[in-house]
Amino acid sequence: MTSSARPTTPGEIREDVLVLAHNYVRREVQDYADVVGDSLELAQAAVESEKPYLVVAGVDFMAETAAILNPGKCVVHPEPLARCSMAARLSVAELERARARHPGVPVVAYVNSSAAVEAVSDICCTSANAVRVVESLDVPRVIFAPDRNLAAYVAAQTGVEVISVPAFGCCPTHQALSKSDLEDLICIHPKAEVMVHPETSPAVQALAHFVGSTSAMLRRVRETDATTVIVGTDISILYRMRRLAPDKVLVPASHLMACPDMRMVTLDLVRKAVQTREPVVRVDPAVANGAHRALERMLSVDRDGMRPTSPQRDLPSVGPLPAPLGTGARP
Ligand code: SF4
Numbered sequence: 001m002t003s004s005a006r007p008t009t010p011g012e013i014r015e016d017v018l019v020l021a022h023n024y025v026r027r028e029v030q031d032y033a034d035v036v037g038d039s040l041e042l043a044q045a046a047v048e049s050e051k052p053y054l055v056v057a058g059v060d061f062m063a064e065t066a067a068i069l070n071p072g073k074c075v076v077h078p079e080p081l082a083r084c085s086m087a088a089r090l091s092v093a094e095l096e097r098a099r100a101r102h103p104g105v106p107v108v109a110y111v112n113s114s115a116a117v118e119a120v121s122d123i124c125c126t127s128a129n130a131v132r133v134v135e136s137l138d139v140p141r142v143i144f145a146p147d148r149n150l151a152a153y154v155a156a157q158t159g160v161e162v163i164s165v166p167a168f169g170c171c172p173t174h175q176a177l178s179k180s181d182l183e184d185l186i187c188i189h190p191k192a193e194v195m196v197h198p199e200t201s202p203a204v205q206a207l208a209h210f211v212g213s214t215s216a217m218l219r220r221v222r223e224t225d226a227t228t229v230i231v232g233t234d235i236s237i238l239y240r241m242r243r244l245a246p247d248k249v250l251v252p253a254s255h256l257m258a259c260p261d262m263r264m265v266t267l268d269l270v271r272k273a274v275q276t277r278e279p280v281v282r283v284d285p286a287v288a289n290g291a292h293r294a295l296e297r298m299l300s301v302d303r304d305g306m307r308p309t310s311p312q313r314d315l316p317s318v319g320p321l322p323a324p325l326g327t328g329a330r331p
Contacts, residue, residue, distance in 0.1 A: 012274065018045070018046070018049045019033045019055045020035045022058035023234075025058060028267045030239060039112070042066070043299070046073075047069050058262065064281060065115075069295055069296075082265050086171045090113060090114070090145055095145055102143055106137055106139060109123070110130070110144070124295050126213065126298075130154050133298055146169035149200060150199055170199070173234055176254060177254045178201075182204055193209045196211055204232060208232065217233065221244060228250075229251065234258060235258050
């Protein structure tokens with residue numbers, strides 16, 4: 001997460017505004033923002049800020065989360081049409097049907113969900129704290145929405161049975177990275193460390209030395225001894241990675257990994273939002289109350305974004321691979 005004085009245009013007043021940008025937005029928006037981070041870091045920064053206006057440069061659920069956690073602040077979303085396509089695939093009705101099929105099983109909602117879905121869930125999580133959140137429940141089974149890939153990662157890390165709802169829910173940006181494409185890249189860069197986001201498929205995760213949230217990947221890229229790193233998440237993160245680790249050769253796992261929803265948030269729209277303080281995010285009070293409970297419960301659980309991949313995992317055969325590289329490395 002970064003926070004520092006940012007450039008302004010003449011006449012622009014932003015002393016009372018905190019601009020929050022996700023790691024996946026355009027580089028010029030990252031440069032303009034006061035805080036750049038993953039979903040959990042942005043939520044925490046929004047809560048900690050004393051500024052009355054929050055401009056959220058990200059997709060809809062991030063702006064909703066900021067609004068729900070900060071009822072006394074004015075939250076502005078520069079582009080309301082920037083809507084996470086994974087979150088949009090899960091309805092409250094489908095989640096409630098799953099609850100009815102599995103009575104008594106707690107529902108964990110990835111924050112990449114609508115506020116309405118969060119409101120009927122027991123607890124939220126981010127990719128940075130999903131394992132910790134599920135472990136904190138101390139139950140044998142959970143319903144997990146809406147990403148089956150993160151659900152599978154959590155199941156492998158915790159041993160908890162995870163029921164994914166919807167059954168085929170996933171992020172199209174991360175699903176775009178195929179196992180065969182990654183295998184080809186590993187053959188080209190046999191000594192590279194492979195790091196991927198847990199929203200990638202289990203087959204892709206099985207090829208990686210490190211699986212973690214964007215914040216965990218940003219820490220890892222500085223710590224690894226590898227000189228070349230294959231990065232399996234939205235390519236916009238490479239901008240920040242290159243500044244954090246200028247000595248590393250960073251190879252995008254796929255140029256298809258570019259979320260179109262995140263790219264809708266342009267610098268012009270963010271500047272306009274700062275100037276006009278519009279469009280304001282409004283969440284139905286009943287929905288906000290329910291979602292607030294699930295989000296607050298999540299924030300009470302410690303973050304654990306650096307958990308290593310499972311040492312029990314079978315290793316795939318994809319040609320020469322580097323030796324173990326420390327925390328998060330393939331055993
Ligand atoms: S990268 Fe995937 S999960 Fe993130 S906003 Fe885009 S579609 Fe949603």
